Every structure is written in structure tokens, then in C-alpha cells.
Amino acid sequence: MLNLPIYLRGSSYYIHTRVAGRQFKRSLQTNDKITAIFRAVKIMELILSKTVKPEDFDLSATKNYEIDLSRGVFRADGPEDHQMMMDALNSIQSIKQSVFHADTDKASILPKRKIGLTMPEVLDKFFLVKSHLSQATHHSYTKAVNEFSSFLKNPSILNISVFDVTKYQEYLAQKKNTTRTIDNKISVLRTVFNFAIKQGYMNSENPAKERALQSGKSKTQSGYGIFEASEIKQIYHSDFFTKSRTEDPDYYWVLILALLTGCRISEITSLKKEQFKITESGVNYIKIVDSKTQAGERCIPISSNLLNAGLAEFIKDKDDKIFKYNLRLGKGSGNAVGKKFKRHLEEVKIKGDKLVFHSLRKFVNDFLLENEVPYEVRCQFMGHEVDDINIKIYTRKITVDNIFALLQRSLFKLEMLTGLIQTKF
Numbered sequence: 001m002l003n004l005p006i007y008l009r010g011s012s013y014y015i016h017t018r019v020a021g022r023q024f025k026r027s028l029q030t031n032d033k034i035t036a037i038f039r040a041v042k043i044m045e046l047i048l049s050k051t052v053k054p055e056d057f058d059l060s061a062t063k064n065y066e067i068d069l070s071r072g073v074f075r076a077d078g079p080e081d082h083q084m085m086m087d088a089l090n091s092i093q094s095i096k097q098s099v100f101h102a103d104t105d106k107a108s109i110l111p112k113r114k115i116g117l118t119m120p121e122v123l124d125k126f127f128l129v130k131s132h133l134s135q136a137t138h139h140s141y142t143k144a145v146n147e148f149s150s151f152l153k154n155p156s157i158l159n160i161s162v163f164d165v166t167k168y169q170e171y172l173a174q175k176k177n178t179t180r181t182i183d184n185k186i187s188v189l190r191t192v193f194n195f196a197i198k199q200g201y202m203n204s205e206n207p208a209k210e211r212a213l214q215s216g217k218s219k220t221q222s223g224y225g226i227f228e229a230s231e232i233k234q235i236y237h238s239d240f241f242t243k244s245r246t247e248d249p250d251y252y253w254v255l256i257l258a259l260l261t262g263c264r265i266s267e268i269t270s271l272k273k274e275q276f277k278i279t280e281s282g283v284n285y286i287k288i289v290d291s292k293t294q295a296g297e298r299c300i301p302i303s304s305n306l307l308n309a310g311l312a313e314f315i316k317d318k319d320d321k322i323f324k325y326n327l328r329l330g331k332g333s334g335n336a337v338g339k340k341f342k343r344h345l346e347e348v349k350i351k352g353d354k355l356v357f358h359s360l361r362k363f364v365n366d367f368l369l370e371n372e373v374p375y376e377v378r379c380q381f382m383g384h385e386v387d388d389i390n391i392k393i394y395t396r397k398i399t400v401d402n403i404f405a406l407l408q409r410s411l412f413k414l415e416m417l418t419g420l421i422q423t424k425f
Contacts, residue, residue: 006040008033015040017375032252116158119149119189122196129195136266145186157196162207164190167211179213186211225354226362229381229417236418240347244312250323254337257417258357261286261300261410262364262382265337266359269325273318288383298383298397301404303411307418365413369411377403 005017006028013028013036015397026043123145127138130255132299151168152160165186172182190208227235234242236259244252257268267288275287277299285301287310315322325336361382368378377385380398404411415421 006036012038015043017044035155074393090275094220114158117196117201118154119157119160119192120146120154122157122201125199126192127193134266141188141192143186145192146183151414157193157202158204160207162211165211169211183212224356224358224362225352225358226366227355229367230415231350231355232360232363234348234350235344238344238348240344248340249314250325251320251337251340252322253311255341255360256306256311256418256420258360258416259364260302260306262361262368263288263300264361264383269323269337271322272320273315273322274320276315279400283401283404285404298380299400299403300381301400301407303404303408303415305412305415305421306363309415367414368407371413373407373410377406381407 006013008014008031011031013030013033014025016023016025018024022331028039028043030036030039040387123141126141127133134143148168149155151171152164152165155164169182169186172185178183186208190206192210193202193206193208196202198205236255241255244255254268255263258265259261261268263286271286274290276284276288278284284303284304284307285298285299288297298416338357343350345355365378365382372379376386377398379383381403384414413420
């Protein structure tokens with residue numbers, strides 16, 4: 001096989017060899033590989049046949065015949081040129097066959113691509129089994145999986161490797177996603193991969209396993225902040241908040257319930273009238289039936305002070321949903337409240353990138369801790385999982401009546417912080 005010593009340098013191919021012990025190097029004046037090969041063959045034929053000396057070689061002397069494969073044009077000036085043209089074609093054919101065999105050999109050593117479900121197809125089966133998931137969760141999972149699958153050109157889940165997850169993390173970082181956002185997206189993928197393994201759709205290790213970029217400490221430090229008691233007073237005793245009772249009662253009562261129940265914004269804004277209940281002993285409570293976690297499905301006691309201060313009147317004429325906020329795809333039903341709360345903080349001059357509506361929930365939990373409410377009671381009230389066998393397996397949930405008895409003093413103090421009860425402590 002003819003092995004032509006040509007290479008691409010810049011925008012032109014070059015021939016570089018030794019002839020009769022002397023180095024020979026010339027530009028082939030083209031960046032087309034096929035044309036370069038033709039010219040190199042012609043040059044070598046002229047030099048080796050001693051028609052032209054290397055030092056006297058002129059590329060124009062190689063243009064005696066013409067070959068244009070794209071148009072099927074083959075021209076020669078005479079029998080000698082015709083023979084040279086045929087030799088050049090044979091050389092090219094040999095080189096092309098060599099390349100073909102090399103590519104075939106290379107393909108034969110590559111691992112075969114496995115056939116199986118794609119990530120979006122696995123996610124569809126995940127949603128089929130996990131039908132209780134909220135619309136917001138459904139949307140966030142779909143968005144994360146579709147983005148990942150699209151990035152990898154929609155491969156079978158069996159062909160996704162740890163390196164693919166790494167490339168995706170780097171891609172997200174280049175797109176200016178925060179470390180927390182990247183970890184959240186990888187967490188979604190990890191959940192879907194775990195499901196695929198459990199259901200038998202893949203039998204390899206989870207490629208998103210242990211891929212968190214943030215440590216537990218870093219994640220805690222980068223989370224939402226917690227309001228100070230003085231800031232809570234600024235919020236709930238401001239003109240902005242007082243006026244909202246008549247100008248925007250939905251916003252007013254959402255904020256009141258946030259501080260007196262510790263509920264998530266989506267749990268409050270999606271409340272229905274039927275969720276307000278009362279025990280046989282007369283304790284009022286709210287039954288949360290749709291939450292972020294299983295532990296979040298709970299009963300939250302509220303005092304009669306809250307109802308008598310105007311909440312009962314507010315919900316009296318409601319047919320179904322308590323609040324006006326509609327569910328937005330991927331945003332939940334609390335998006336509008338969150339935006340107005342941000343304006344609220346600006347109005348009362350409270351600054352802090354980490355202070356958001358969710359910071360009210362954190363304040364409530366911290367307030368209960370400061371008031372020595374038992375851990376198990378706090379967890380049940382807030383809807384947090386208790387990772388303890390004694391509590392999870394060997395005990396029943398604390399009754400609403402008992403939780404209210406243990407929380408009554410703390411709830412009274414929170415009611416004073418909101419201004420519902422005009423008493424100082």
C-alpha cells in the first residue's frame with residue numbers, strides 16, 4: 001500500500017519526505033485531502049522517474065491531467081499522462097480501502113450499544129407508580145430529566161455512565177447554574193436511576209450516586225436564612241401588612257397562617273375549606289393532605305384566638321379553595337405570595353439574600369426550640385421526618401389534642417408577634 005507522507009498544516013496540505021538522502025518538503029496548495037493526494041502522487045512519480053529534480057520541482061508541472069470525482073471528469077494530455085492518472089487513481093483506491101478497513105477494525109473493538117428504555121421513558125413509569133406526587137414535583141422532575149437526556153442525545157439508560165453525569169454537571173456549571181441547583185438536578189436523576197434499578201430496567205450501579213458537589217455543612221450554610229424576632233415584628237407590625245388586611249386579605253391571612261402553623265407556602269395557598277376541622281374535645285386544627293413529604297401529611301392545631309380574630313369570617317363564604325392563588329406549572333400556587341413578600345421586606349427595610357418566605361417556617365421551628373417544645377412534637381407539627389426506630393416503628397403519632405396542649409403557650413406568643421393579640425411579653 002502507498003503511504004503518502006502528507007499532512008495538513010494551517011490551510012494547506014504539505015508533502016514531506018526524503019529523496020536521494022535529501023529532505024523534500026513542498027506545499028500542495030490545497031486544503032482538500034483528495035486533491036492533495038492526487039498532487040502528492042504526481043509529484044512522487046515525477047521525482048522518482050527523474051523527470052524533475054527535487055530542487056527544480058514546480059507544482060504547475062503536476063497539472064497535466066485532471067480528475068474531478070464529484071463531476072466524473074477524467075482528462076489526460078496523452079498516453080503517458082493517462083497512465084499517470086490511472087496510477088494515481090489506483091493509489092487513491094488503495095488508500096481509501098486502507099482507511100475503510102481501519103475504520104472497520106476500530107468499530108469492531110468498540111463496545112456494542114445496549115438497547116433499553118430512555119430516561120424520559122423511565123420517568124413515565126416512575127410517575128405511573130408515584131401517582132401521588134404534586135404537579136410542581138412532576139414538572140421539576142420532567143424538566144431535569146428532559147434536559148439531561150437532551151444533553152446526552154437521548155441514549156438508553158443502560159448506556160449512561162458516571163462520566164456522562166460529570167459532563168452534565170460541567171455543562172450546568174458553564175450555564176451559570178449554582179452549586180445548589182446542580183445538586184438538586186442530580187438528586188432528581190439519582191432518584192430516577194434508583195427507581196430504574198429497583199424495577200429492573202437497569203442492573204448497573206447508579207451513575208448519579210454520591211455526586212453531590214456540596215457537603216452537608218455547605219448545603220446548610222447556603223440554605224435560607226432565619227428571621228430574628230425583631231424582624232418578625234417589623235414585618236407583622238408594618239403599615240404594609242396592616243393595610244393588606246383590607247386591601248389584600250388573601251396575602252394577609254397567608255402570612256398569619258405561615259407564622260402560626262409553620263406551613264410551607266404551597267400548603268397554605270392550596271388550602272381548602274374542608275381541611276379546617278375540630279376534634280371531639282373542641283380543638284381546632286388544619287389537616288394537611290398534600291405535602292412535599294409523607295411526614296408533611298399531618299394535623300396542625302390552631303387556637304380559637306386565630307379564628308375569632310377574623311380567619312373564621314374570611315373562610316366562611318368560601319366554597320372550596322380558601323385563597324385566590326392559582327396553581328402555576330412548575331411554580332406551585334405560592335409564587336405570587338413569594339413575590340409580594342419580597343416587596344414587603346423591601347418596604348420594611350429588611351435586607352438579606354437568604355431571607356425569603358420559607359424563612360418564616362424556619363423561624364417558627366427555631367422559636368419552638370427556644371421555647372423548649374419537645375423534639376418529637378416539633379417534628380410532627382412542622383411535618384419533618386423523625387429518623388428514629390423508637391418513634392417511627394414503636395409509637396403512634398401524637399394526638400392533635402396533646403400537641404395543642406404542649407404548644408398552646410408557644411402559639412399564644414406567636415399570636416402576639418403577629419399583632420392578633422395586643423399584649424406584650
